[in-house]
Amino acid sequence: MQNLGSAFFVPAVSESEQGDSGFFYLMCTSSAFDLDLCLLFFFAGRGSYPTNFNTKQRDKKMKTVRPPMIIMILLIFTAIGIVAFYNFSNSNGKSVYKVVIDPGHGGKDHGATGASGQFEKDFTLKLSRKVEKLAQEEPRLQVHLTRTDDRFISSVDRARPKFANDLGADLFISIHGNTFANPDVSGTETYYYHWNSRSLAKVMHKHVVQGSGFQNRGVKKENYFVLKDTKMPAVLIEMGYLTHPKEEKEMLTEEYQNRMAVSIVDGIKEYLKLD
Numbered sequence: 001m002q003n004l005g006s007a008f009f010v011p012a013v014s015e016s017e018q019g020d021s022g023f024f025y026l027m028c029t030s031s032a033f034d035l036d037l038c039l040l041f042f043f044a045g046r047g048s049y050p051t052n053f054n055t056k057q058r059d060k061k062m063k064t065v066r067p068p069m070i071i072m073i074l075l076i077f078t079a080i081g082i083v084a085f086y087n088f089s090n091s092n093g094k095s096v097y098k099v100v101i102d103p104g105h106g107g108k109d110h111g112a113t114g115a116s117g118q119f120e121k122d123f124t125l126k127l128s129r130k131v132e133k134l135a136q137e138e139p140r141l142q143v144h145l146t147r148t149d150d151r152f153i154s155s156v157d158r159a160r161p162k163f164a165n166d167l168g169a170d171l172f173i174s175i176h177g178n179t180f181a182n183p184d185v186s187g188t189e190t191y192y193y194h195w196n197s198r199s200l201a202k203v204m205h206k207h208v209v210q211g212s213g214f215q216n217r218g219v220k221k222e223n224y225f226v227l228k229d230t231k232m233p234a235v236l237i238e239m240g241y242l243t244h245p246k247e248e249k250e251m252l253t254e255e256y257q258n259r260m261a262v263s264i265v266d267g268i269k270e271y272l273k274l275d
């Protein structure tokens with residue numbers, strides 16, 4: 001998330017404006033700020049003068065339209081107050097965080113068929129239950145699974161994201177195993193869709209790749225409905241390729257799954273700053 005603000009807004013601000021927008025730039029490159037606050041600073045800065053003037057014209061114009069200094073100072077202090085409240089409520093403000101773990105597929109939806117013939121839906125459920133069990137040791141985490149058995153969840157009514165939204169969950173993590181026609185393809189991928197899920201994706205991906213030692217296939221943006229429809233930071237982790245015989249063999253072991261449950265819980269705790 002930290003570079004998203006600057007990457008998004010750089011083309012909108014001409015070079016001559018950058019001196020006055022320094023504060024905006026500073027804020028938007030800070031990882032503590034999200035898009036709402038970037039917009040606040042952006043418009044606060046832009047509102048005091050028109051944009052399409054050269055420096056001389058702009059300075060002249062500014063003399064006539066710049067609001068009194070006291071208003072600027074009040075605006076800055078208000079913004080600082082909002083930021084302080086925002087950081088408090090998003091990092092350490094809650095005593096308990098609701099985390100939805102979504103075991104991919106289920107029931108008649110088998111997901112991928114692994115190299116050995118086993119189904120992805122069974123792998124995702126087993127790993128998700130281990131995450132749930134491990135997270136119970138952390139009193140500030142309250143884990144909810146979208147399914148706790150081999151049941152089919154229709155994607156038509158968007159039940160998985162709806163479950164998380166109705167619960168008012170803080171995080172949504174969907175667990176999957178990957179598939180590809182070429183059995184040589186292997187590795188871990190983490191997906192996000194909304195901009196505010198990117199930093200969660202990065203943190204989770206780091207932990208899962210470190211824990212598994214599988215090939216790092218990167219953090220990617222994709223409009224999967226479970227990522228698009230969820231209102232909280234949401235990621236989908238493709239733990240590894242079940243169609244890669246060696247990778248599948250490892251993914252189906254208790255040892256790997258216990259290790260990955262630790263990695264996933266560690267990622268959640270790092271993101272929520274629970275350590």
Ligand SMILES: [Zn+2]
Nearest residue numbers: 104111176177
């Ligand atoms: Zn899947």
